[in-house]
Amino acid sequence: MSNELIVLREKCLVRTKKNLKEALGIPDRRIAQTVSAIGELEEALCACSERLKDWYSLYYPEAATRIKKQEAFARIVSDKKLRSEFTDITQDSIGADLAPNDIHHIRAFAKSLALLYSEKGQLEEYLEKLMKKDFKNLYAVAGAPVGAKLIAHCGDAARLANLPSSTIQVLGAEKALFRHMKTGAKPPKYGIILSHNLLQNAKHDERGKVARAIASVISIAVKVDVFSQEDNTEFLTKKLENKLKVIERRRLKKRGLEPGKEKGRSKHTDFKSPKKGGKK
Amino acid sequence: MNEEILKRIGKDFATINLNPGRKVYGEKLNKKGSKECRLWDPYRSKLSAALRNGLKEFPFKKDSKVLYLGAGNGTTVSHISDMCTDGMIFGVEFSPRAMTDFYQMALTRKNVAPILESANHTDAYKDIIPEKVDIIYEDVAQKAQVDILKKNADAFLKKGGYVFLMIKARSIDVTRSPQKIFNEVANHMYTHFKVIERIDLEPYEKDHMCLVGKYEL
Ligand SMILES: C[S@@+](CC[C@H](N)C(=O)[O-])C[C@H]1O[C@@H](n2cnc3c(N)ncnc32)[C@H](O)[C@@H]1O
Numbered sequence: 001m002s003n004e005l006i007v008l009r010e011k012c013l014v015r016t017k018k019n020l021k022e023a024l025g026i027p028d029r030r031i032a033q034t035v036s037a038i039g040e041l042e043e044a045l046c047a048c049s050e051r052l053k054d055w056y057s058l059y060y061p062e063a064a065t066r067i068k069k070q071e072a073f074a075r076i077v078s079d080k081k082l083r084s085e086f087t088d089i090t091q092d093s094i095g096a097d098l099a100p101n102d103i104h105h106i107r108a109f110a111k112s113l114a115l116l117y118s119e120k121g122q123l124e125e126y127l128e129k130l131m132k133k134d135f136k137n138l139y140a141v142a143g144a145p146v147g148a149k150l151i152a153h154c155g156d157a158a159r160l161a162n163l164p165s166s167t168i169q170v171l172g173a174e175k176a177l178f179r180h181m182k183t184g185a186k187p188p189k190y191g192i193i194l195s196h197n198l199l200q201n202a203k204h205d206e207r208g209k210v211a212r213a214i215a216s217v218i219s220i221a222v223k224v225d226v227f228s229q230e231d232n233t234e235f236l237t238k239k240l241e242n243k244l245k246v247i248e249r250r251r252l253k254k255r256g257l258e259p260g261k262e263k264g265r266s267k268h269t270d271f272k273s274p275k276k277g278g279k280k
Numbered sequence: 281m282n283e284e285i286l287k288r289i290g291k292d293f294a295t296i297n298l299n300p301g302r303k304v305y306g307e308k309l310n311k312k313g314s315k316e317c318r319l320w321d322p323y324r325s326k327l328s329a330a331l332r333n334g335l336k337e338f339p340f341k342k343d344s345k346v347l348y349l350g351a352g353n354g355t356t357v358s359h360i361s362d363m364c365t366d367g368m369i370f371g372v373e374f375s376p377r378a379m380t381d382f383y384q385m386a387l388t389r390k391n392v393a394p395i396l397e398s399a400n401h402t403d404a405y406k407d408i409i410p411e412k413v414d415i416i417y418e419d420v421a422q423k424a425q426v427d428i429l430k431k432n433a434d435a436f437l438k439k440g441g442y443v444f445l446m447i448k449a450r451s452i453d454v455t456r457s458p459q460k461i462f463n464e465v466a467n468h469m470y471t472h473f474k475v476i477e478r479i480d481l482e483p484y485e486k487d488h489m490c491l492v493g494k495y496e497l
Pocket residue numbers: 324325326349350351352353354355356357372373374375378397398399400419420421422
């Protein structure tokens with residue numbers, strides 16, 4: 001092997017090591033890993049909680065039926081040893097009278113779940129912090145989970161910032177998009193952004209429009225975060241609010257109603273910055 | 281086919297392990313004479329798939345200098361590294377995740393040089409690769425792949441050098457027939473390369489084609 005090649009390889013190794021260290025250190029990657037870990041915990045916890053419910057129902061089905069929230073159920077089962085510790089549920093159970101050792105294993109399983117639920121909660125808080133620190137504009141208009149999923153989907157925020165808003169709108173719905181291109185089926189109206197609070201609260205037939213509005217503001221927000229790092233959160237939140245107001249006004253007009261005359265409150269207009277966790 | 285660097289074991293192709301006893305991606309190791317061979321999995325490496333499907337043009341030599349675009353975690357690069365023991369494989373890969381694997385493999389192979397850049401940005405690596413290479417291999421699964429190939433050939437490929445292009449129809453257009461896409465890509469190549477071989481990669485890869493071209497301007 002020629003000396004020239006050996007020297008070039010050495011240069012490649014040195015430069016790549018430096019670039020790699022840098023690339024692995026950008027916050028985008030921690031955000032992507034964290035939001036993916038949360039998603040995987042959610043899936044695992046959902047499956048395991050179903051299992052816990054079925055399992056515990058051998059012993060005390062009345063408790064399993066009464067306590068609907070999965071997280072609460074895992075904590076209660078891991079805390080209580082005997083039926084008699086449940087004060088407001090019938091003691092005259094149709095469940096089998098299992099041996100202490102049988103119950104011990106169910107409780108140990110419940111304990112592990114409770115721990116994972118706590119870990120998930122901590123990761124959600126951590127994600128909030130990561131997003132607020134480096135992507136405050138995206139955070140303000142998308143919320144932590146949606147903003148982070150968008151970043152994760154693209155690999156890093158710079159790539160997200162280079163996408164047109166129409167693409168951002170359907171990120172995560174690639175399957176439906178390909179089906180649309182291939183077979184002429186209906187194009188998807190939203191992907192990851194479907195779990196955005198505002199879209200969750202939107203009227204069904206308005207969702208396409210609301211999705212477009214959200215995506216367009218997200219697209220600006222992430223550009224600001226990536227290219228100037230200014231704090232435009234107020235301006236951007238206002239902008240999103242205004243877009244939604246316009247959509248709402250048009251909708252009412254179409255139905256021959258004056259704004260504000262409709263029964264009940266319009267959900268579009270009470271926009272607050274997305275809450276922790278967001279809705280799934 | 282150069283028997284000295286590329287072996288056959290039954291219907292499998294194999295290369296002589298540069299690091300005896302050591303696997304790269306879970307491939308099988310096999311003694312052949314006094315040498316240890318690494319079986320070349322056609323389901324994991326498109327170049328092996330092309331060989332299985334009858335690839336004739338195989339310009340890899342002991343001292344070849346290869347520019348490999350889209351090295352991934354280095355599966356295919358490792359076999360080329362087994363063959364080109366006195367040459368060098370410069371592997372360009374822009375995904376940091378893939379590079380973490382590829383870099384660690386490169387440390388164990390004296391003829392592999394990793395480069396964390398986009399193959400679009402030839403300027404970013406022109407000072408760390410040779411003036412001219414013998415072969416450019418590209419597997420980036422990107423729409424602009426032919427443009428990327430031309431750009432790199434113009435910058436770094438010697439006259440009469442070879443290019444290997446692995447095309448995934450889906451990454452170019454999901455709506456049109458793969459055959460049409462392959463024809464179009466081949467046509468697009470003619471401004472720079474004489475396409476000398478076309479190998480369909482079924483059944484190892486779906487809707488993939490290996491194009492071999494010669495750089496003759
Ligand atoms: C199909 S994989 C390559 C697998 C590899 N050639 C093998 O056979 O072992 C494609 C790789 O190309 C990389 N890639 C895509 N576009 C690229 C670009 N413009 N520059 C560098 N790498 C790119 C991707 O990150 C991915 O790792």
